Amino acid sequence: xxxxxxxxxxxxxxxxxxxxxxxxxxxxxxxxxxxxxxxxxxxxxxxxxxxxxxxxxxxxxxxxxxxxxxxxxxxxxxxxxxxxxxxxxxxxxxxxxxxxxxxxxxxxxxxxxxxxxxxxxxxxxxxxxxxxxxxxxxxxxxxxxxxxxxxxxxxxxxxxxxxxxxxxxxxxxxxxxxxxxxxxxxxxxxxxxxxxxxxxxxxxxxxxxxxxxxxxxxxxxxxxxxxxxxxxxxxxxxxxxxxxxxxxxxxxxxxxxxxxxxxxxxxxxxxxxxxxxxxxxxxxxxxxxxxxxxxxxxxxxxxxxxxxxxxxxxxxxxxxxxxxxxxxxxxxxxxxxxxxxxxxxxxxxxxxxxxxxxxxxxxxxxxxxxxxxxxxxxxxxxxxxxxxxxxxx
Numbered sequence: 605x606x607x608x609x610x611x612x613x614x615x616x617x618x619x620x621x622x623x624x625x626x627x628x629x630x631x632x633x634x635x636x637x638x639x640x641x642x643x644x645x646x647x648x649x650x651x652x653x654x655x656x657x658x659x660x661x662x663x664x665x666x667x668x669x670x671x672x673x674x675x676x677x678x679x680x681x682x683x684x685x686x687x688x689x690x691x692x693x694x695x696x697x698x699x700x701x702x703x704x705x706x707x708x709x710x711x712x713x714x715x716x717x718x719x720x721x722x723x724x725x726x727x728x729x730x731x732x733x734x735x736x737x738x739x740x741x742x743x744x745x746x747x748x749x750x751x752x753x754x755x756x757x758x759x760x761x762x763x764x765x766x767x768x769x770x771x772x773x774x775x776x777x778x779x780x781x782x783x784x785x786x787x788x789x790x791x792x793x794x795x796x797x798x799x800x801x802x803x804x805x806x807x808x809x810x811x812x813x814x815x816x817x818x819x820x821x822x823x824x825x826x827x828x829x830x831x832x833x834x835x836x837x838x839x840x841x842x843x844x845x846x847x848x849x850x851x852x853x854x855x856x857x858x859x860x861x862x863x864x865x866x867x868x869x870x871x872x873x874x875x876x877x878x879x880x881x882x883x884x885x886x887x888x889x890x891x892x893x894x895x896x897x898x899x900x901x902x903x904x905x906x907x908x909x910x911x912x913x914x915x916x917x918x919x920x921x922x923x924x925x926x927x928x929x930x931x932x933x934x935x936x937x938x939x940x941x942x943x944x945x946x947x948x949x950x951x952x953x954x955x956x957x958x959x960x961x962x963x964x965x966x967x968x969x970x971x972x973x974x975x976x977x978x979x980x981x982x983x984x985x986x987x988x989x990x991x992x993x994x995x996x997x
Contacts, residue, residue, distance in 0.1 A: 605628045605629065605750045605751065605916075605921050606628075606629045606631070606748075606749045606750050606751075607623055607628055607629065607630045607631070607749060607750060607751045607752070607753060608630075608631050608632075608633060608727075608737075608739055608747075608749040608751070608752045608753070609630055609631065609632045609633070609752075609753045609755055610632075610633055610726075610727055610752070610753065610754050610755060610756040610760075610761060610762045611632070611633075611634065611635075611754070611755035611756035611757060611890070612632050612634035612636075612639055612640070612709065612713070612721055612723075613640070613705075613709060613755060613756075613757065613888070613905070614705070614708060614709060614712065614888065614902055614905040614906060614909075615755035615887045615888025615889070615890070615905035615906075615908060615909050616632055616634075616753070616755035616756070616887075616888075616909075617632070617709060617712035617713055617715075617716055617719075618655070618659075618712055618905065618906050618909035618910065619753055619755055619887055619909040619912060619913055620632055620716045620719040621659055621712065621715055621716040621719070621909075622659075622909060622910055622912075622913030622914065623913045623916070624716060624718070624719060625913070625995050625996065626913060626914075626916065626917035626991070626994050626995060626996060627917075627996035628913075628916065628917075628921075630719060630720075630753075631719075631720045631721075631722065631749075632719060632720070632721045632722065633721075633722045633725050633726065633727060633741060634721060634722065634723050634724075634725070635724070635725070635726045635756075635761075636723065636724070637723055637724040638723055639706075639709055639710065639713060639721075639723075640706055640709065641706030641707070641709070641710060642704065642705075642706045642814075642865060643704060643705040643706045643865075643867075644704070644705055644783055644818070644820075644867070645670050645672075645702055645703065645704050645705070645809075645811060645818075646702065646703065646704075646705050646708065646901070646902040647694060647695070647696060647700060647701065647702050647899055647902065647903070648665065648700065648701050648702075648703065648708075648902055648903055648906065649696070649700040649701075649899075649900070649903050649979070649980070649983035650700070650903065650980065650982075650983025650984040651903070651907060651983065651984055651985075651986050651987070651988060652902065652903035652904075652906040652907055652983070653699055653700070653701070654988055655906045655907055655909075655910045655988070656906065658910070659712075659715055660715070661711055661712065661715045664711045664714075664715075665701055665703055665708060665711055666701060668703055668704075668707050668708075668711065669701045669702055669703050670690075670702045670703060670704065670794065670811045670812065671690070671794060671812065672690030672691075672693075672694065672702060672794045672795070672796065672809070672811070673689075673690050673793065673794040673795055674687060674688060674689055674690050674693070674794075674795055674796075675687070675688045675689075675690065675692075675693035675795065675796040675797070675798060675809075676795065676796070676797045676798075677797075677798055677799075677800065677965050677968050677969075678797055678798070678799050678851055679799070679851075679962065680799060680849045680850050680851055680962060681850050681851065682850060682851040682852070685964060685965035686965025686966070686968060686969055688969065688972070690702075690794065690796075692972065692973075692976075693796060693798075693972065695899055695972065695975060695976040695979045695980075697976065697980050700983075704811060704814075705902075708902070722741070722745075725741045725742055725743045725745070726741065726742045726761060727739055727740070727741060727742075727752075727761055727762060727765065728740045728741060728742050729765065730752055730762070730765050730766060730884065732882045732883050732884070735748070736748040736749060736750055736883070737749050737750070737751065737752050737883045737884065739752060749883075750883065750921075750923075751883050751884070751885070751916075751923060752766075752883060752884045752885075753884075753885050753886070753887055753912070754766070754884065754885070754886040754887070754890040754891070755886075755887045755888050755890055755905075755909070756890050757888070757889045757890055757893075758774075758869065758872060758874065758889045758890070758893045760886065760889070760890035760891075762884060762886065762890065763874075763876075763886055763890050763891070766881055766882075766884045767876065767881065767886075773874050773875055773876050774870075774872045774873070774874060774875075775872060775873040775874070775875045776870060776871075776872050777870075777871040777872060777873065777895055777897055777945060777946065777949035777953075778824050778825075778826075778871070778949055778952075778953040779822055779823065779824050779870070779871035779897065779949055779952060779953065780821075780822070780823055780824075780825060780830060780841070780868065780869070780870055780871065781820075781821070781822050781867075781868070781869055781870075781871055781896060782819075782820070782821040782822075782838065782842055782867065782868045783818055783819070783820045783821075783867040784818070784819055784860065784863035784865055784866050784867065785816040785817070785818055785819075785863055785864075785865050786808070786816060786817050786818070786819050786856060786859045786863070787816060787817070787859070788810045788814075788815065788816055788817040789817075789855075790808065790810075790817070790852070792808070792809065792810035792817055793810065793812075794810065794811060794812055795809065795810065796808070796809035797809070797852070798968075799849065799851055799853070800962075800963045800968050801961050801962040801963055802951075802952065802954060802961055802963065803823060803824045803952060803953065803961075804821070804822070804823040804824065804845060804846065805820075805821070805822045805823070805952075806819075806820070806821050806846060806849070806851075806853055806856070807819070807820040807821075808820070808852060808856065819856045819859070819860075821842055821845075821846065822871070822952070823842075823845045823846075824952055824953040825841065825845065828841075830868075830870075832868065832869060832870065835866060835868070838866075838868040839860055839861065842857065842860065843857055843860075871895045871896060871897050871945075871949060872893065872895060873892075873893050873894055873895050873942050873945055873946075874889065874890070874891060874892055874893040875942075876891060876892065878931055879891030879892060879931065880923075880927035880928075880930065880931060882923075883923060885912060885923075885927055885930065887905065887908045887909050887912050888901075888904060888905035888908055888909065889901060889904075889905065891908070892904065892908070892934070892938040892942070894938070894941045894942045894944065894945045895942075895945040895949070896945075897944070897945040897946075897948040897949050897952075898941050898942065898944040898945035898948065898979075898982075899944065899975075899979050900941040900944060900945075900979065900982060900983060903941075903983055904937075904938065904941055907934075907937065907986060907988070908934055910988065910991075911930055911933050911934055911988075911989070912926075912930045913991075914989060914991030914994070915927075915929045915930045915933070917991055917994035918989075918991060918994060933986075933989070934986075936985070936986075937985055937986040940982045940985045941982045941983075941985070943982075944975075944978055944979060944982050947978070948975065951971065
């Protein structure tokens with residue numbers, strides 16, 4: 605069975621690995637000219653660690669983890685108002701790991717040995733019939749596949765083609781997120797610094813192997829839409845929202861135009877009644893994004909890819925049966941984890957007149973500790989099926 609996967613991210617690479625294990629023939633098409641490396645640091649928690657273990661990738665991920673040493677909470681003048689361990693700040697307990705997204709993708713690609721990846725191309729159309737899915741790529745290449753998997757993120761191209769415009773499915777959580785690289789002028793060593801208030805946070809952090817640091821902003825903007833395709837408008841919005849705050853923020857804003865790895869997006873969730881249709885299935889953020897506010901996006905991608913491939917193997921390629929079981933198994937886990945994002949955004953978008961604007965160190969620590977309990981429970985809210993009997997010799 606030939607299967608085309610759109611997206612060489614965590615969900616797509618994990619899907620490719622497991623499909624190969626079960627004797628399917630996956631091909632990945634990736635919009636970028638090469639594997640996207642670097643990026644934000646992400647967490648792998650709870651049951652998702654079991655997926656990495658089954659892939660024999662856990663040791664490599666552990667070895668490449670960020671091993672953040674700590675976090676300093678600061679007020680708007682830069683005074684330190686609290687200090688936490690790296691794991692406490694990142695809501696990590698037990699064996700939970702944090703790793704840079706691109707590094708995890710490199711490990712997953714190395715694990716998925718021999719998978720064909722078509723770079724610098726994208727799906728233009730999908731025509732489904734009783735005989736297969738005829739896919740046309742932007743390059744003009746046209747091929748027939750038995751199935752197509754959309755693993756292409758929050759703004760999924762496959763989802764748009766098959767399910768319709770994203771405006772039907774995106775649940776806006778009322779927050780925008782911005783991340784970009786800056787020189788590590790503070791000489792941070794696996795350390796994070798964060799300013800927090802209701803409605804906006806600002807961070808700077810540095811990992812072990814990156815000579816630069818990352819600036820990160822998360823903020824609520826009431827009654828305003830920011831064009832996700834207009835960097836100038838995005839920069840203006842960030843400058844306006846953070847005007848008047850001291851600490852390192854003026855310098856971070858001044859460095860903003862120089863960033864070549866600019867990331868800006870809305871914090872949103874994908875709410876689909878079903879994330880499979882005929883010969884097409886969605887996995888990870890494309891089908892059920894919980895938003896960065898949940899802290900569970902990577903884990904959902906790893907688990908979703910494992911379940912989708914396993915159900916296709918268990919059903920001997922019967923897509924209707926496999927997709928139905930995939931949705932049934934994943935739905936409660938998705939709902940639980942999306943609720944994390946909803947609750948987190950409610951805290952950040954509450955009326956500042958009804959809550960203290962600038963949060964104290966003790967208030968931040970209390971919120972982090974309470975959130976950790978919820979995240980840990982949600983990260984373990986699924987029991988993996990054992991599909992090992994379907995691994996091909």
